[in-house]
Amino acid sequence: MFVNQITLQNYRNYEQLKLGSFGPVNLLIGQNAQGKTNLVEALYVLALTKSHRTARDKELIAFSETSAYIGAEVSRKYGDVKLELMLSTQGKKAKINGLEQRKLSDFVGTLNVVMFAPEDLEIVKGTPGIRRRFLDMEIGQVAPGYLYHLQQYQKVLVQRNNLLKQAWGKEASIQVMLEVWNEQLAEHGVKIVKKRKQFIKKLQKWALEIHQGITGGKEALQLTYVPSFGEADEEDEAVLLDRFMLKLSQVREQEIRRGMTLAGPHRDDLAFSINGREVQTYGSQGQQRTTALSLKLAEIELIHEEIGEYPVLLLDDVLSELDPYRQTQLIETFQDKVQTFITATGVESLNTGRLKEAGIYHVHAGQVEP
């Protein structure tokens, strides 16, 4: 897919921006704090309705404004689409070709992006919550139904936790209500876990191959789902449901004591190992970086496999951190297949030949000059 044009209004430091005639490779050049990241972030938000940098939509709206607008014209295999997202302090509204979408999850996936950002390393090194967010965002792009179950699960989780917080000493009286929440939690939880396991299996196939390519065949990267109930590779819904209910009954006393839900997809994790050793704990800085890179590259292939089109690549501040070999690996692997937007403070640090054909955009204080 291909972004032809983008319009921003009151989005972060962009009061008004209309930019078009993008090519396959687009370099956004400018000094620090001028709006380069804000521009690629806007494309990310248009794809996923959420930012990769913040969970608070208010931060996306220009200071002293109450609403922001992101629009883009995107060429897909089946034709051109106009995407619009309105952000306001009251919530979000999305339109496809002028038609307002009832659910945001119907909008997600019309534009697909893969973002490479300095924070990617946190997927490997950071907390389990960061890995769950990575899984949820990426699965949501290719399987919109997933987001529905995720939203429902989160709603039930909040209610169930509220009940558990007041349960101490009143175990008998909360029994019936807890059973109701258990069933609903398990219903959506099982769908989430199943989808995550299927996604990881597909991602694993590509990540292993790509990682071997980068490391000259020396390293075998393995991704494993770390569940809070049941076996890591179990995908049968009936079995998962059974295991989830069993686990909830096992941790019941502890849950009442601590006033929170202790099993379910909100407690699960994703682990990476190289040649059998856990990367989080034993990997070198370079291995952790390469793992994060392989993961993102694998995602590009996975999206292509799932929807039959390549996503748009957003490279925010990452190219200059890679050595020339990895820069080339990143750019040339997807040459002629993928439209790319790259942010950098200058062109000097970019050494790959392919960038010589790039369209250059100068970003300065919320203005962009082609």
Ligand SMILES: Nc1ncnc2c1ncn2[C@@H]1O[C@H](COP(=O)(O)OP(=O)(O)OP(=O)(O)O)[C@@H](O)[C@H]1O
């Ligand atoms: N909600 C907002 N309203 C107005 N301006 C904002 C808002 N959020 C961020 N900014 C401004 O945007 C600028 C940062 O832009 P951005 O993060 O795109 O920088 P950048 O050009 O990518 O820089 P770097 O090279 O340092 O990464 C800052 O000047 C910041 O004050």
